[in-house]
Amino acid sequence: MPAEPVPTSADSHSPAILRARISTRDLPASDFIPAVRDMLGRDTMGIDLRPTDGDMRSLEAFRYNAEIGLLGQQAAYLHSEHTPIHMRRTAALMSDGLDDVFLTTTHGETGGCIVREGGRDMAVPSGGIVLLSKARMHDGIIPWNATTVGLQVPRAALLRLLPGLEEAPLHIFHPGAPGIGSAALALSYAALLARQDNLADAPLASAVAHLHELMASAIDARWSANLPPEREAADAPRLALIQQTIHARLGDAALSLETIARLHHTTPRQVQRLFARQGTCFSDYLREARMQRARARLANPRERHHRVLQIALDCGFDDIPAFSRAFRRRFGMTPSEAREAG
Numbered sequence: 001m002p003a004e005p006v007p008t009s010a011d012s013h014s015p016a017i018l019r020a021r022i023s024t025r026d027l028p029a030s031d032f033i034p035a036v037r038d039m040l041g042r043d044t045m046g047i048d049l050r051p052t053d054g055d056m057r058s059l060e061a062f063r064y065n066a067e068i069g070l071l072g073q074q075a076a077y078l079h080s081e082h083t084p085i086h087m088r089r090t091a092a093l094m095s096d097g098l099d100d101v102f103l104t105t106t107h108g109e110t111g112g113c114i115v116r117e118g119g120r121d122m123a124v125p126s127g128g129i130v131l132l133s134k135a136r137m138h139d140g141i142i143p144w145n146a147t148t149v150g151l152q153v154p155r156a157a158l159l160r161l162l163p164g165l166e167e168a169p170l171h172i173f174h175p176g177a178p179g180i181g182s183a184a185l186a187l188s189y190a191a192l193l194a195r196q197d198n199l200a201d202a203p204l205a206s207a208v209a210h211l212h213e214l215m216a217s218a219i220d221a222r223w224s225a226n227l228p229p230e231r232e233a234a235d236a237p238r239l240a241l242i243q244q245t246i247h248a249r250l251g252d253a254a255l256s257l258e259t260i261a262r263l264h265h266t267t268p269r270q271v272q273r274l275f276a277r278q279g280t281c282f283s284d285y286l287r288e289a290r291m292q293r294a295r296a297r298l299a300n301p302r303e304r305h306h307r308v309l310q311i312a313l314d315c316g317f318d319d320i321p322a323f324s325r326a327f328r329r330r331f332g333m334t335p336s337e338a339r340e341a342g
Helices: 033-045 155-159 180-194 201-219 221-225 235-248 257-263 268-276 282-299 308-314 320-331 335-341
Strands: 018-023 048-051 064-070 076-082 085-089 101-108 113-117 120-124 129-133 138-142 146-153 170-173
Touching: 033 048, 064 180, 076 180, 101 138, 101 180, 101 201, 113 129, 113 170, 129 180, 129 201, 146 155, 146 180, 146 201, 155 201, 170 201, 180 201, 180 235, 201 221, 201 235, 235 257, 235 268, 235 282, 257 268, 257 282, 268 282, 282 308, 282 320, 282 335, 308 320, 308 335, 320 335
Parallel strands: none
Antiparallel strands: 018 064, 048 085, 064 076, 076 146, 085 138, 101 129, 101 146, 113 120, 113 138, 129 170
């Protein structure tokens, strides 16, 4: 739980995604306690960071490794792996004035996390998601080795969508509860965006706007219910994740619409609906993605030791004559000619 990315601001312009890594591996073996608490905790995430048992005598016993993606100035994503950890957002730390809102989920060896707020301990199971404000004092306790991810956005970004948003929101989404679908999709989409190398300016701003919409939908389903049918908040993120799965499985000649729908917990009809809004269909998108990968590999000098047949099979084509004909129709040349043209 509460793994909190670095602060964001209200400025929406950013040329590209920035990445950073923080790790106890980079700390000196001696006198590392101030670095853990100040550099990793207070300065980077605005929290007091320590092991659950308070023992910071050895870096062997306490490990915290995180990757941060700054998605412009309107969102930040964090992926961390760590030993048992206790994170505190104290009154003293709240003097930084941050009121950012973050989503976070923890997958531990035997469970999720504990949120401590206002004298209450609230257990969040593995698979549960927490939405919490930095304007609220709280503790996040993870008593086992775990992987924690988080998405943080300025409260002002959500306030534009939800004018009635409370000053310091706190929501716990248990598995199967209303809102958890949008919250989980927001985290998955943020993870996808954080890995992009060429996303910037207007496309990045549009993608981040989708993150804000998904968080708004998680907080209040009535918000997304008021959207016109052709503009559901989840459509663009869900299609992007489906496309990512397709590209990761292009080599599977048996990849089907039904398989993709099952992997994304939806129906084949819904998948087709998403592609239709982009003016295409699942089979056309899959065929074009395979063609583009095959052409890129054929043009790559480092792939010259691979036969055309092998490249076609690797890209999911199991009918080689049909591949050659389709390739010529698409690019105006045979696969062998594409290889020679480089």
